Amino acid sequence: MADLEPGRLSPADLARVGLAGLRARPVRVVLSALGIAIGIAAMVAVVGISTSSRADLNRQLQALGTNLLMVGPGQNLFGEDVHLPTESVAMVDRIQPVTAVSAVGAVPEVSVYRTDKVPPGQTGGIQVVAAQIDLLPTIGAESAAGTFLNAATAQYPAVVLGAQAAQHLGAVVGQQVYLGTQWFTVVGLLRPAPLAPELDNAALVGWPVAKALLGFDGYPTTIYARAVEDDVTAVQKVLAATAKPEAPNEVDVSRPSDALAAQQAADATLDALLLGLGAVALLAGGVGVANTMVVSVLERRGEIGLRRALGATRHQIRSQFLTEALLLSGLGGLGGALLGTLVTVGYATTRGWSAVVPVWALLGGLVATAVIGVLAGLYPAVQAARLAPTEALSAPV
Amino acid sequence: MTALIELERATKRYAGGVAALRDADLTIGRGELVAIVGPSGSGKSTLLNLIGTLDRPTSGTLRIDGHDVGSLSDRQVSALRAQRIGFVFQQFHLTAGVTALHSVADGLLYAGVPRTERLVRAADVLHQVGLGQRLDHRPHQLSGGERQRVAIARALIGHPPLLLADEPTGNLDSVAGAGVMALLRSLHTEGTTVLIITHDHDIAAALPRQVRLRDGRIQAGSDG
Ligand SMILES: Nc1ncnc2c1ncn2[C@@H]1O[C@H](COP(=O)(O)OP(=O)(O)OP(=O)(O)O)[C@@H](O)[C@H]1O
């Protein structure tokens, strides 16, 4: 006597049966998949955009280097402003892993104007600063036009303008600007300096000329030091004591790349909030899928009865409806992943970043979709499988 | 050789206490063509559902092809249905939007037959029932008689030794009904055991054996 062993339903057949069930009700399918799609799209876009922005920052830091340290005068115990010793630049240079050092010194109470007719006070906040001639390579900044100060021009009334200062003065190379009480020639313009944004709105003059013509006291106000990458933290620890051995506590040491990274970390809080909203949308989408499946099982009792009569086991009926729920939410998940990627690409393009959507986010989205699909499909599928064949067949068609 | 169907003191009691079938003894041999008749509510469908293993007797035993149905698991009765029993219903049970070819091919879906073979055989069977020109028609594009012939094709695509039909002509006019009956008779000629519930006296009278039900009891024809 032949064995009573049910025939196996191949995965392809199962998928085909599930798809046929969905195809019969396209509008309902699209609407309930939409809920899932919105949730997944939101989550993928949040992850994609924040990853793209972080990748862009990393690229920027890579180019600029994270080994730049900044030393400035702090306050003494009485809260009074102090200054760095003149020899501190040379002292810092003597630290073994330090590869490059440069400094600027603020020239107080000197302003720069486009012409000598501008009333004093309308300075646009431009700071006049005495700069050492090796400043640019040390801070990783670049000229936008002209040249930087050199040993010769540092002796003369020549000025290099930071990006913002140049824009404010509307200056071009070769032009004269009124600086302090006399005309200085603009010899160069800088590009924005991400690691030393304080220089963007500065007018840089030579150290000697500042002393000779502008009453500069010769004290450095910021020392920039590049250190060997692996020793940056060690150098950071000894910088204060090196710059001012008699009062290290009166020295401020910072690492500009940290500030950029900290700004990024602040954005992470917002990301978490948006991610949470995406998860809520996804959950609501899951409820939509469950609802669709419950209604579908109720409407299709006749079909279920017929399939049982044709020899479907309870297990096969359950698999069929689980497959349908999975396909339904998978459809939403796929659409959502696509939409989220498009949003990321669109946003990254407007910001001039290259778009990065991490594979783990896409895979995670699909896994979440599958989990939602199974959870949403389980109850209706079990209901369908429990239906007695005679009861199912006698349901109104 | 054992009979194809053996019912012994089979009783079906529905929730609520209605005994739709009481102490039914019935033996049907292989290759028989049997009419099941009786007034409305007498238990004809109940009997056919038991024989088709779609339902189980509350008490008593049922053996199909030698298998004691009461002792089989869901997997096993499902396999029994897939391999040995074909059903034809009064309401056809064709899914809207599905072509005749695919409806019929689905008759083999749970028998473990690969898809290409299912489709080839479906086309063959549709030719056999005279619907060779209707393979791609959907239910709403078919007449009632054609729909029932599609349903019959689906029932017999797996060559089941047993075909059960619950009022197969109930929704058809006399011409279409005659066509369907001719088809069922030809199956019988080829060796299939066919049980037909019918309210039509002429149809019943023309069949070799009648099982008559009244108030859940078999009145006549319990052994051929
Ligand atoms: N699921 C059910 N629950 C309770 N009672 C039922 C159920 N199905 C059928 N019955 C009852 O069992 C009896 C027999 O029903 P059955 O459907 O077998 O009759 P039938 O002979 O097929 O009638 P008809 O010719 O009208 O189709 C009827 O009294 C019916 O009300």
Ligand SMILES: [Mg+2]
């Ligand atoms: Mg009936």
